[in-house]
Amino acid sequence: MIPVVVNGAAGKMGREVIKAVSQAEGMTLVGAVDQNPAYIGEDVGEVVGCGALEVPLLNDLQGTLVMATQYPTQGVMVDFTHPDSVYENTRTAIAYGVRPVVGTTGLTDKQLSDLTDFAEKATTGALVVPNFSIGIVLLQQAAIQASKYFDHVEIIELHHNQKADAPSGTAIKTAQMLSGNGKTYNPAQVEEQETLTGARGALANDNINVHSIRLPGLIAHQEVIFGASGQTYTLRHDTTDRAAYMPGVILAIRKVTELKSLVYGLEKIL
Numbered sequence: 001m002i003p004v005v006v007n008g009a010a011g012k013m014g015r016e017v018i019k020a021v022s023q024a025e026g027m028t029l030v031g032a033v034d035q036n037p038a039y040i041g042e043d044v045g046e047v048v049g050c051g052a053l054e055v056p057l058l059n060d061l062q063g064t065l066v067m068a069t070q071y072p073t074q075g076v077m078v079d080f081t082h083p084d085s086v087y088e089n090t091r092t093a094i095a096y097g098v099r100p101v102v103g104t105t106g107l108t109d110k111q112l113s114d115l116t117d118f119a120e121k122a123t124t125g126a127l128v129v130p131n132f133s134i135g136i137v138l139l140q141q142a143a144i145q146a147s148k149y150f151d152h153v154e155i156i157e158l159h160h161n162q163k164a165d166a167p168s169g170t171a172i173k174t175a176q177m178l179s180g181n182g183k184t185y186n187p188a189q190v191e192e193q194e195t196l197t198g199a200r201g202a203l204a205n206d207n208i209n210v211h212s213i214r215l216p217g218l219i220a221h222q223e224v225i226f227g228a229s230g231q232t233y234t235l236r237h238d239t240t241d242r243a244a245y246m247p248g249v250i251l252a253i254r255k256v257t258e259l260k261s262l263v264y265g266l267e268k269i270l
């Protein structure tokens with residue numbers, strides 16, 4: 001049985017993960033952590049509404065990780081917290097020999113590279129996955145194919161308005177996956193002038209424009225639009241329920257126990 005700690009357990013994703021882990025075979029929930037004082041000390045199963053799980057929700061990550069090391073099998077920490085804390089949480093888990101499965105977005109390139117080095121030195125498996133849904137992996141693969149034939153591409157990501165980071169981790173990863181083929185996308189046709197700053201979005205890898213929309217009523221959506229003379233080609237993915245991420249999260253918990261270094265992206269473990 002894989003001992004699992006969920007960090008950010010009272011959040012939108014953490015709640016789904018608690019339910020999914022408690023129902024999955026081959027793993028057992030041993031710790032639940034959150035900073036929200038409203039729930040500290042409560043049984044996490046009662047907090048998320050799936051019945052008592054006999055795991056108190058604590059605000060002590062390090063203490064909970066120590067508990068997770070008391071089991072015969074090496075533990076896994078799933079993190080769905082906040083861009084401000086994900087780097088430190090992940091480093092702490094690796095330091096305790098607990099393998100991180102990181103869903104939280106907003107890690108900088110430098111932070112990701114530091115964590116990669118740290119996991120390598122510690123020979124500890126780690127997974128950083130900006131999007132756990134199979135649909136996004138398929139969209140990204142289709143986009144890689146299309147990018148061989150189109151020189152113009154822009155990404156639009158649309159999320160609920162409680163999201164802290166912009167652009168989304170998924171949009172950044174998608175742009176990274178389209179880059180590195182020697183192309184600079186979107187060669188200028190005219191000299192552009194922004195009458196309102198930011199109108200053309202942010203520039204990701206290899207000059208790919210990324211536009212972020214935040215509205216109540218949305219969950220998580222992404223379009224990749226390619227253009228060429230006389231045609232456009234649009235790929236779109238819609239998340240309508242956070243349940244979409246759970247098969248990927250459960251797979252990642254299983255797979256991270258086989259790794260000895262940090263792996264970035266769900267596509268690498270499918």
Ligand SMILES: NC(=O)C1=CN([C@@H]2O[C@H](COP(=O)(O)OP(=O)(O)OC[C@H]3O[C@@H](n4cnc5c(N)ncnc54)[C@H](OP(=O)(O)O)[C@@H]3O)[C@@H](O)[C@H]2O)C=CC1
Pocket residue numbers: 007008009010011012013014033034035036037080081082083085102103104105106129130131132133163245
């Ligand atoms: N990889 C993927 O497939 C997905 C990734 N995400 C990412 O996951 C992250 C979380 O998203 P979501 O669940 O919607 O966010 P929520 O704000 O709903 O949940 C985050 C939870 O973590 C708590 N928290 C924040 N900081 C800490 C900390 N330092 N220690 C312990 N708990 C903490 C929050 O408490 P409080 O409310 O008090 O701040 C909250 O309860 C985001 O970065 C989001 O982009 C989201 C969906 C899918």
Ligand SMILES: O=C(O)C1=N[C@H](C(=O)O)C[C@H](O)C1
Pocket residue numbers: 105130131159163164167168169170171219220221
């Ligand atoms: O905050 C969210 O909700 C999501 N965040 C991730 C991201 O930044 O890409 C994954 C998904 O888009 C939902």
